[in-house]
Amino acid sequence: MNIYPTMRARMGSWDYYIVKMRMEDLVKEVDFAHEIHDNKTLDKAIQRSLNETRVKQEIVKYLAHSDDRFFNSIVVAALGGNPKFSPVSIDEDPQFNLIGRDEFNNTFGVLSFDGKQHYYALDGQHRLMAIKTLLEQKEEVPDIPEGFRDEEISVIMLVKRENDEIFMRSYRRIFSNLNRYAKATDADTNIIMDEDDAFAILTRRLLIDHEFFWWDGKATESPIVQTSGKNLRSGERYFTSLQTLYNMNIILLTTPERERDRFGSKEHRRFRPSEEELDALYNELSMYWDSLIDAIPALRKDATRMREHSVKKEEESFEKDKEPLTDHLLFWPIGQDLLAKMARTLLNRRLPDLENPNTEQVTECLKVLDGIDWELHSPPWRSLLLVEDPVKEGVWKMRSEDRKQAIEVSQKILRMMLGIDVLGEDGIHDLKTEWHALLLPRPDPKQVEEWWDTVSNSI
Incomplete structure (x- = not known):
């Protein structure tokens, strides 16, 4: 028989019980859905696939090394075991006389099972796997912290009410909702x-x-x-x-x-x-x-x-006592x-x-950065990172189409301009070709040559 001091609560159509379990008991008692159900059909495959790498590399190490470790409640479904809730009355205790509310008499009590029940994780399966992995020590994992086996965790138990299929349907629904709305x-x-x-x-x-x-x-x-x-x-x-x-x-x-x-x-x-x-x-x-x-x-x-995207370099806007718009x-x-x-x-x-x-030394290394023309309407940035709206003439915006490629080319050009990469004639030609292919809108050939000359002359 399994007996737990508990609080009973209700939300929506669910009666549930809040209990505490020792870490060692949690590992022994609570399983994963795939360990309980042999049927692997889609209708029963309700357990989220476990990311074992995340468990071993992150959560287990957190449990083993953090003195401030803390998990929120693990939600489990209880199948079988003839569950019975026995309320504990507080009426006869004088210190609770001022409370005087009947619902307290149906809140605190004892939840008992006959020992034939199965528990499986509804929410918190990664936390459960981490605790199991750490305590079972079957793999190369950190040592168990002193006293960890006897530390306690809050467990919320949902108890089966209907036949298997109806319960499984309710289980899937709550499982889905817990994970869908968790942010x-x-x-x-x-x-x-x-x-x-x-x-x-x-x-x-x-x-x-x-x-x-x-x-x-x-x-x-x-x-x-x-x-x-x-x-x-x-x-x-x-x-x-x-x-x-x-x-x-x-x-x-x-x-x-x-x-x-x-x-x-x-x-x-x-x-x-x-x-x-x-x-x-x-x-x-x-x-x-x-x-x-x-x-x-x-x-x-x-x-x-x-x-200010709308201000081109040759049209800098000046206001009295203010920096020019750029x-x-x-x-x-x-x-x-x-x-x-x-x-x-x-x-x-x-x-x-x-x-x-x-x-x-650091300042000396970095002062070369001030020699770059960072104005977005200057080459090589104009039409590469800053592009004109194809519908609204004269409206400029930061690039979204092929953004990753444009940033990669910008990085290559910067490395060349800063002397980090010394490119030969072929390398410079290839980089120019990459840059030219990404320009939006495409400038005329003469403009392209003028812009690239500006870039080349800054090396």
Whole structure:
């Protein structure tokens, strides 16, 4: 017989029971649907396929290494076992006299089974597999943390009411709904809240400590970093978005040696480094940003004046006491991603000691970036990254069609312009051909030659 202290509750058509189980008991008692049902027809194949790689590489390691480990409730279906709920009355206990509500007498009690029941996971099968994998120790997994077998987890039990087929239909429905309406937290929330991901921690620290990104928290939003959504719009005051800044920080900190150690991987971001490591990483990251801002003074300009597609370079708009309106690639997410990649590559190639850089050396490596014409209406960006609307003449927008290829070609051109890649005559010709094939709308041949000459002369 199995007996559980429980709370009974009801929602919709379901009566369910909230119990706690020891980790060791959970592993022994709760199975996966495919272990219970021999029939593999589509009508019974109701269990979501398990991602074993994710379980072993992420969840098991989280359980083994995080002292703050915590799982929410696992939802299980109970089949058979003649379940019986026996309520416990609280009427006779004087300390509950003030409550005086009858429903409490039907809420707390004992749920018993005769031992012939089967439990299988309705929601939380990856969590269940991780606990099983860790406790069974059949594969190469971390050691079991001390006391983990006796730790407890909340389990929500749904008890069979009808015949098998009706119950299975209800089970499929609730399984589908649990997974359909479960919504992962968005990227901004993860960056703001994550206390294990080093890059999230460092990105937040930039907003608190770095003079360029500093936000005192008194205003509703940061004046420099947009904290909701990745895309930026013309006229907005933000230099960048939280998501873009986070991704740039990963790129900037990923040296070749760290990359070999899977630094920045999803697995790496699940475990918080020591405070000493975080301080060292922040000092390094802060130095990179100091040097980037010193090397490219335009980054300090008023962002509300730096993202205007309608203003061509030859038609810059001037207003008294304001920066001229322009369309600067480094104030758009595409350009900022390219900037971080080029900066990291320059540092990899030119720093005398990658593991112990100083501000003077980093700034010297990056100052070549200020020699690039980042104005989007200038070649090679115009008609490559910034394209004219095919319907509305004179309306320009960031490219969406063949965007990936355009970014790849932009990166190749930047590497050539910055001297990272030294191309021979054939290499330059091939790159020009790739660039030309992506231009929208296609300029006339004379214009193409003039634009490419501008690019070539900047090498």
